[in-house]
Amino acid sequence: MPLINKIIGEKYKNSKLHNLFNKTLVRQAIIYIVFTVLLSIIVVSNIMSAKIVLKPGEIAVENIRATKEIVDEEATNRLKEEAMNEIEPVYEVNPAVSVKIKNQIKGLFKYIYDFKQEAEGDQALAIDYLKNNFEFKLTDNNYKTLLNEDIEVLKKLENYIVYDIINPFMALGIKEEELEYEKENISKVFNSLDDLPSDIKIIGQDIVHKTLKPNKFLDFETTQSKRQEASESIDPVIIKEGALIVSKGEKITQKTLDLVKKAGILRANDGTDIKLIAGGFLLVLIFQAIIIGYLFVLDKDILKNTKKITILAIIILGALIISKAIYNISPYLMPISAAAMLISILINPKLSVLINFIISILLGVITGNDINVVTMCIIGGTVGAIGVVYANQRHNIFLTGLLISLVNVISIITFGLIGDLGYTDIIKDSIYGIINGVFSAVLTIGSLPFWEGVFSVVTPLKLLELSNPNNPLLKKLLLEAPGTYHHSIIVGNLAENAAEAINCNPLVVRVGAYYHDIGKLKRPYFFKENQLGSDNPHDKINPSLSTLIITSHIKDGIELAQKYKIPNVIKDIIQEHHGDTLVAFFYHKAMNGENPDLVQEDSFRYSGPKPQSKEAALIMIADSVEAAVRSIQQPTKGKIEALVRQIIKSKLDDGQLDECDLTLKDLNIIANSFLNVLFGIFHERIEYPKLNLKELKGGN
Secondary structure (H helix, E strand, O other): OHHHHHHHOHHHOOOHHHHHHOOHHHHHHHHHHHHHHHHHHHHHHHHHHOOEOOOOOOEOOOOEEOOOOEEOHHHHHHHHHHHHHOOOOOEEEOHHHHHHHHHHHHHHHHHHHHHHHOOOOOHHHHHHHHHHHOOOOOOHHHHHHHHHOOHHHHHHHHHHHHHHHHHHHHHOOOOHHHHHHHHHHHHHHHHOOOOOOHHHHHHHHHHHHHHOOOOEEEOHHHHHHHHHHHHHOOOOOEEOOOOEEEOOOOEOOHHHHHHHHHOOOEOOOOOOOHHHHHHHHHHHHHHHHHHHHHHHHHOHHHHHOHHHHHHHHHHHHHHHHHHHHHHOOOHHHOOHHHHHHHHHHHOOHHHHHHHHHHHHHHHHHHHOOOHHHHHHHHHHHHHHHHHOOOOOOHHHHHHHHHHHHHHHHHHHHHHHHHOOOOHHHHHHHHHHHHHHHHHHHHHHHHHHHHHHHHOOOOOHHHHHHHHOOOOHHHHHHHHHOHHHHHHHHHHHHHHHHHHHHOOOOHHHHHHHHHHOOHHHHOOHHHOHHHOOOOOOHHHHOOHHHHHHHHHHHHHHHHHHHHHOOOOHHHHHHHHHOOOOOEOHHHHHHHHOOOOHHHOOHHHHEOOOOOOOOHHHHHHHHHHHHHHHHHOOOOOOHHHHHHHHHHHHHHHHHOOOOOOOOOOHHHHHHHHHHHHHHHHHHOOOOOOOOOOOHHHHOOOO
16 A cells, blocks of 8 residues: 555565555454544544533523424423313212102101091101101101191192202202202292291201202213313424523523433433443444445455445545534535445445445434434435446536435425424425535535545546546657557457446446557557558567567556556556567567577566456457457458457467456457457448549549
């Protein structure tokens, strides 16, 4: 890693420490430990900073607002109690009580009537009987008065008691607490009776008072049911997110303390919260385990790539820090989508979707966001990760940002309607959602040069910039080695078409083809395609020197690539596109010259290495095919096909394709793809007749 070498210094390059640090496993372990520590610090510190220490009776030193919607239980319960108290108790009249009382009164008067019909009845025995069998508990004189009274008066008294007093009074029901009041009313009724003797009215009043009982009782079940319904009809008192719980200078009560605790911002004490630290650390470990498990099962190449792991760690940490800083303006501004787009462009779209989900959840934890914001971040980030998969131009990233803005607005409106938010709040949050998408796109586009420069990451956008004919190095190639430039364009066409057919990176192949021979710029006229005349400088020098000049275009190309900061993936193609093939022309020339016994084949080979990737192998084959086909005299389809397949076979037999992943099936597909392109280039043309220019110009 060039960056590491600069940090530790050149003098340590050969030290044991440097050798140890260069081991991939050790470097990744260090990155993992540093990332874990930093992420844990971010998560725990943000959770702790969001919590406050309060005690009842203290004075609030600042305004405390709700970080999420919470229910004010005390206010809600108070409203429920008021609603229940407003429900009047339900009473039920028991008719059996009235019937029993009337039966007793009628029984009393019947006995008296019967007694009076007996001419010789013993009044003393009758009084004893009345006292023992009826519960009126009248005095002996009262019983004696009744026994001696005229029947007509007694019947009138009975009718008054039963029909004018008992029936109307008890029909409406009498509660326990109303009994004395009703007795007073009954007394008034008796006092108003003018057609009864005064002593009889007193006895009648006494009979009613002593027999009257409550017959209206509380219906407990019905009352409780109605009160429960009234309680359940009360909506909870909601304290909205951002609403003031307690103002600065106010006294902290148990109620405000409970509300702060419900909001999730109350810390148990002002010391070190071990539980909180342990929980935050475990949360980080869980998410790291998910990421590592995903990479181990589905994409081990990323797990082995220290550079990509470093980029991933920086993006995650950066996204959390930037989002937390912007959160105070609005949670809907947090640019999670920028992280998703960067990971998708720089590393892998599938991994980007997973990381976006994890970052969104982490932000939800450390900022106390509600599900609406977290869901918007997940949806927007997913759209961003997918949207930049085929973003080959920077303006495509901006269009993806606009798409994220649209998705954000839809999410905000959806949850706003579900949560019954006001239209003003929905519009305000939607504006922030639009800014979020645009800001994420700008952040992605603006930071790409950093990733491309510091980590030498090759993005599709960087490759497209390199393929631009106005690129300084390509322009130099066009002006100073036009034959090589034209050759490179044809090689690019051949290789790109084949790359698409065998599912390797066509953009890397095209750009690699454009730059594979840039080393020829140092001595352009020593290469046949740039020799306009018949003069060939190799005719004047020996084959060994010619071979040295020809093979040196690889080294010269690497030097130029480093000077113009060409990405490593293209430099690898420059270095590998000839492998260790034999410079056959000059080797045979040397063998046919003087002292053939002294000729060593290794001296006439390129220094290698052999192609390590499909892309480099494609350039090797396309380079040889283009040069060979161009040399065919009177090309036909048969000649071209035979030559293409012969070249591929020769590369295979020479072992040049041993270290890349091309299969025999791939080679057949490549051959067919090359032939389709070459047949289009070397198609048969109509032979135009010779024309007399003077005749065409009217004989002048």
